[in-house]
Structure formats: C-alpha cells, structure tokens
Amino acid sequence: xxxxxxxxxxxxxxxxxxxxxxxxxxxxxxxxxxxxxxxxxxxxxxxxxxxxxxxxxxxxxxxxxxxxxxxxxxxxxxxxxxxxxxxxxxxxxxxxxxxxxxxxxxxxxxxxxxxxxxxxxxxxxxxxxxxxxxxxxxxxxxxxxxxxxxxxxxxxxxxxxxxxxxxxxxxxxxxxxxxxxxxxxxxxxxxxxxxxxxxxxxxxxxxxxxxxxxxxxxxxxxxxxxxxxxxxxxxxxxxxxxxxxxxxxxxxxxxxxxxxxx
Amino acid sequence: xxxxxxxxxxxxxxxxxxxxxxxxxxxxxxxxxxxxxxxxxxxxxxxxxxxxxxxxxxxxxxxxxxxxxxxxxxxxxxxxxxxxxxxxxxxxxxxxxxxxxxxxxxxxxxxxxxxxxxxxxxxxxxxxxxxxxxxxxxxxxxxxxxxxxxxxxxxxxxxxxxxxxxxxxxxxxxxxxxxxxxxxxxxxxxxxxxxxxxxxxxxxxxxxxxxxxxxxxxxxxxxxxxxxxxxxxxxxxxxxxxxxxxxxxxxxxxxxxxxxxxxxxxxxxxxxxxxxxxxxxxxxxxxxxxxxxxxxxxxxxxxxxxxxxxxxxxxxxxxxxxxxxxxxxxxxxxxxxxxxxxxxxxxxxxxxxxxxxxxxxxxxxxxxxxxxxxxxxxxxxxxxxxxxxxxxxxxxxxxxxxxxxxxxxxxxxxxxxxxxxxxxxxxxxxxxxxxxxxxxxxxxxxxxxxxxxxxxxxxx
Numbered sequence: 027x028x029x030x031x032x033x034x035x036x037x038x039x040x041x042x043x044x045x046x047x048x049x050x051x052x053x054x055x056x057x058x059x060x061x062x063x064x065x066x067x068x069x070x071x072x073x074x075x076x077x078x079x080x081x082x083x084x085x086x087x088x089x090x091x092x093x094x095x096x097x098x099x100x101x102x103x104x105x106x107x108x109x110x111x112x113x114x115x116x117x118x119x120x121x122x123x124x125x126x127x128x129x130x131x132x133x134x135x136x137x138x139x140x141x142x143x144x145x146x147x148x149x150x151x152x153x154x155x156x157x158x159x160x161x162x163x164x165x166x167x168x169x170x171x172x173x174x175x176x177x178x179x180x181x182x183x184x185x186x187x188x189x190x191x192x193x194x195x196x197x198x199x200x201x202x203x204x205x206x207x208x209x210x211x212x213x214x215x216x217x218x219x220x221x222x223x224x225x226x227x228x229x230x231x232x233x234x235x236x237x238x239x240x241x242x243x244x245x246x247x248x249x250x251x252x253x254x255x256x257x258x259x260x261x262x263x264x265x266x267x268x269x270x271x272x273x274x275x276x277x278x279x280x281x282x283x284x285x286x287x288x
Numbered sequence: 289x290x291x292x293x294x295x296x297x298x299x300x301x302x303x304x305x306x307x308x309x310x311x312x313x314x315x316x317x318x319x320x321x322x323x324x325x326x327x328x329x330x331x332x333x334x335x336x337x338x339x340x341x342x343x344x345x346x347x348x349x350x351x352x353x354x355x356x357x358x359x360x361x362x363x364x365x366x367x368x369x370x371x372x373x374x375x376x377x378x379x380x381x382x383x384x385x386x387x388x389x390x391x392x393x394x395x396x397x398x399x400x401x402x403x404x405x406x407x408x409x410x411x412x413x414x415x416x417x418x419x420x421x422x423x424x425x426x427x428x429x430x431x432x433x434x435x436x437x438x439x440x441x442x443x444x445x446x447x448x449x450x451x452x453x454x455x456x457x458x459x460x461x462x463x464x465x466x467x468x469x470x471x472x473x474x475x476x477x478x479x480x481x482x483x484x485x486x487x488x489x490x491x492x493x494x495x496x497x498x499x500x501x502x503x504x505x506x507x508x509x510x511x512x513x514x515x516x517x518x519x520x521x522x523x524x525x526x527x528x529x530x531x532x533x534x535x536x537x538x539x540x541x542x543x544x545x546x547x548x549x550x551x552x553x554x555x556x557x558x559x560x561x562x563x564x565x566x567x568x569x570x571x572x573x574x575x576x577x578x579x580x581x582x583x584x585x586x587x588x589x590x591x592x593x594x595x596x597x598x599x600x601x602x603x604x605x606x607x608x609x610x611x612x613x614x615x616x617x618x619x620x621x622x623x624x625x626x627x628x629x630x631x632x633x634x635x636x637x638x639x640x641x642x643x644x645x646x647x648x649x650x651x652x653x654x655x656x657x658x659x660x661x662x663x664x665x666x667x668x669x670x671x672x673x674x675x676x677x678x679x680x681x682x683x684x685x686x687x688x689x690x691x692x693x694x695x696x697x698x699x700x701x702x703x704x705x706x707x708x709x710x711x712x713x714x715x716x717x718x719x720x721x722x723x724x725x726x727x728x729x730x731x732x733x734x735x736x737x738x739x740x741x742x743x744x745x746x747x748x
Contacts, residue, residue: 092637094561121640131631133650144639201639
C-alpha cells in the first residue's frame, strides 16, 4: 500500500529510505517504506504501537544490525550515499548519525566521562583542554551545564530522569553528528522535563537534522516540521506537520489523529 | 473487617453507631463474616516455618558436629613437644680422629658433618639431666627414644653454621619424639601393660620430671608449615603441600581465567546463534559436570605420557585443574555478561563505538564482579580437588622443597589423604590439622568472594 504523498518532498534531503523492508526472523516489520528526512528540520514519525516507526528509525543508523535475525532490504542513503554499501564503515556512520533512546541510559561513569566518551574513541580532540571545551559546549547545548558544572565528576546515574536524558543528548551531540535520531525520548519523563527537551529539540534543529519517534501527537505537532504516519509496517502519509494535522489526505491518518484508533 | 471490630471495641457508643450506619448503608451487620480459611492458612504457615527451622537446625547440627570433630582431633597438632637442654659439644665425640687440627677447613665438609654422632651428644645431655649413668645401656637406649630423629639434621645444620662452638656448651631446643609428644598430650593409655605401649614407666617418669622443670614443654608447631615430608610424625609438615598448592592455584589463575573470560566474551558478544554455538554451549555445560577423576586420567595420558612432562609436578597438576576449572569460569563469565543490560551496549554502539570497544569499555567492567566471584569460587574448588592429583602422581613422599613448578610436589588435600592413611596416631592428628588449614583457606577465599561481590554491587 503506497501512500500518495509524492507531491510533498522536502527541499533539502539529508537521509532517504527507498523501499525499506525489514524482517525480524520470519515476521515482517516494515513493508516497502519510502521516506525522506529533511535536512535541518525535525521529522516526526507517529503511529500506534507496533507500527514500525522505531524499526525504521533504527535502520537509519544501522542499529538493526545488532539485533539477531534482523534483515534489512531496500536502499537507505545519507547525503546520497548508500549506508549499507560494503565500503561503508558502520562505526563511522554511527558517528555521523547519533541516537537517543527511550529510557535514559547514561554509562555508569562520571558526567564528564559520559560526554567525553564519544570524542575520545573517535579521536576528535588533541588534548585535555579541547576535550574540556567539547564537554562544556555539549552540556550547554543540551541545557544541562549550569546544573552540573560543579559536579562533573559525579556519577551520571545520580541525576534525575530528565537530567539523565539531557546527558544522553549531550553525549550524542559531543560527537558532532549530522543527524540525531530520537526514539521516544520523553516517554519516560515527567511533563516539565518533557517540555525542556522539546525546547532543546527546537534549538538543536539549527545545527542538526532530527528524526523523532513519538507516540504523542501533541508532541509531534509542537516539535516537528514534517510528520510521517506509520501503520502496520507501512508508511501511510508524510507531509508538512501543519497540513497532516489539519487536512490529512489519508483516511487512516485522519482516524489516528482524531483518536479513532491507536 | 478487623479494624471495624476494633473501632467497635474502643468507642462505647461505637457499637450502636456501627449498627446504625450498617442499617442506613445496607451492609451486613458486623460479626457475620465469610470463612476464607484464615485459621487453616495460618496453621499451614506456622507448620512450614517450623519445618524450615527444623531443617536448618538439622543441617547446622551436622555441620557443627563435623567442625567440632575436626577441631578436637586436629587442634593438638598445632602444638609440638620440645626439649630444651644445655648440650656439651664435646670435641671428642665430634672429631674423634682430631682431623680439625690438621685440616681446619674440613669443618665445612658435608661428609665430615654427616658422620658425627649427634644423637650421642643429645643422649648424654639428657642422661646428665635425668641422673642416668652413661654406661647404663638399657637406660641410655630408652633415653634415645625420647629424642626425635630430626634433631640429628638440626644439629648438623647448627654445627655447619657455627663451627666455632665445638667444645662449648650450647642450649639446644629440639623436638621430642612422637611417642613423647603423644604421652605429654595424654594420648597414651597407661593402664596397659608396659610392653604393650610405646612409652615405658621409666620414660614416663622422665617426661614428668622434665616437664616439671620446664625443660619439656609444648610450643607452637611452626614446623607444621615449614617442614617437608618425614617418616617421623613430629617433624613432618605441610611445606611441600603448601608450595605445591600455591603453584597449582597460580597456574589455574593464569591459564583458566584469561582463557575462560575471553571464551565467554566471544561466545556471548561475537559469535552468532547457530547450531554450532549451541553445541559448544551444551558441551561446556557438560564438561562442568564431568567427575574430576576423568580430568586426572586425561592429564596422565596427555600431559605425562604424550607430552612427557615430569610426573608429580605441580605444573601438570595446575594444567589438569585448569582444564577442570575452565568450564566453571566460562559459565560464570557468560552469566555475568548476560546480566549487563543491553541498554548499555545500545548506548555505546549508538555513539559509534566498535563492538570490541563496547565490550571492553562498558560490558566487561560491569560484568567484572560476577566474573571475579565465579573465578574465586572455581579456584576454591580446585584447591580442594584430590582425585585428579592422585592419578598424575602428586601423591608421593617428597622430602625436598619444590623450587619450580616442574619439581615433584604434592597438594594440600592430597597430603591430608596421605597422612590420614598412616597408622601412627600423631599422623592422624596432623591430618585433622591439615584439614583445618585447608578449611581456613577455603573460608578465606569464599569470604573474599562474597565481600568483593557486595562491594562492587554497592558501587553500582
């Protein structure tokens, strides 16, 4: 079932998935999804539980490779290059396409070491001064620096849930990725922490391309410029957020948005 | 329900109130309650708790009896009877041919030192103290039986180190014989006729006399830890066994731990899930349950017969026990690795860490406490294994201290086995003492394992 959104194509495309099909063992999770992720914009992926939005997100940084029995077909490109090409290093890909997960998962190390880990392993800095600078800049971008500047060497796991998630965002930013993928980043957080992160996402848009999976339509409406609606492993509709939420073309989109299902 | 009943009891007007309330709200009046089998359930619970406590007491009883028996039997071996006497180092006895006058350097000649009649010097010293004439052959023979044969070697070493003491009087402290030790510890049945016991009446009197004067007393038996095997119980010790066990533990640690951990990491983090890896997993689990004596046979045929390694060497013992401990460590390491939450791996991979970086920077540090605990428990088990060591020949009488792992040695549990098989009472006592030493090491290792695990858990 292909969607009829072809008329809506973002001007600058950062990542593109063409006919993406994913199997987990014998179970098919995605059915030929074709979707563009716009550069320097926030694209929200919405849909009821189990519709394949997280699966699609995970294809973009090849995290599905780590799942036993997962098979990905189709072409996914970053800046026009096929990310599944044999000469592409998946480690390098993940340095360009970062990810923030549903439940905050800081390393059991200090706040400083959490943020510094990425730059360290990729050799992005020459000395400690540069590393300190990157850590400070990333924490500031994530809106966490003021709260933790006096305790950078305390354990990252000692922060509150919202702070931990911002730490994970800072950690992802520290690697200077081009794309940040967010898989329901606020679902484990309280409304105030959620609001702060939504503000943050809006700020980050200037420098990064963001794709966010969310099960909250209000969040998608607040935060994104483009929205893609998934259902049962297929892409139903994709377009500018304000159009999707006011006058969607597909009946299923309309039904989901008005709460008929999901 | 019970709260309602309580309120009724406490407030005098409460009963009327409750009844009035019940009438208004159409509840069942208090007092008419469903039977949900409370009495039966609480009775069953009490019964079960009783069974639990009874089981614990039962188990504890046996444990305490076992420990009590071991301690009662073995405690005595930590103290050994010694005799302290001034001994005249008569030049006439030491150098009857007056060789030293002509060749003074022969005092360091081992052959010369070995030929000296040391027991005679000690007998004379004792005889003088006990008021026995030197020409009373029967008495002198009985006096000689009071002295441990190990005193000979002790005197030889003393003279070799201090040659200038020839002709002087030196105070020497030497071991009494095993029979004297037994008598002094009250282990000899003196109601038996004289020819049926190992200590005669006369010897008994001497012992009492020397004891009263403080010349014969028990002192802490450091020899138990420093002496090698000996035909005489009083001068035999665990030194060879301790060195052998130490080498074995070291080899097991150096071999089984790295190989086991790396294997577990590979199987858990790198290998795919197919029928081949399933087969490997099944085989590892089976190997962990193989009786240890089978590893002994393996060690005999492969290490000794095929590779030609020396028999009774702690190297072979270490290799055999490494093979035996390997499955245990692999299983413990895999469990520890599996316990690391996959969110940590996802976080590291998402940042662009390679699989190796993810494993060594994040997964392994979190799995380390579990791996450590499993290793210590595996080592503790290897420390107490006897059967495989018997088969590779670490069950010999070894009088020389092993210097390298290639020298013949024995191990602590095997030494217990050897001593327990001796007829002499003093050896059996030592066997229990060796058990106490082994239990002390095992307890120490297990307590360390528990302590380390708690400490790491607290840190996380």
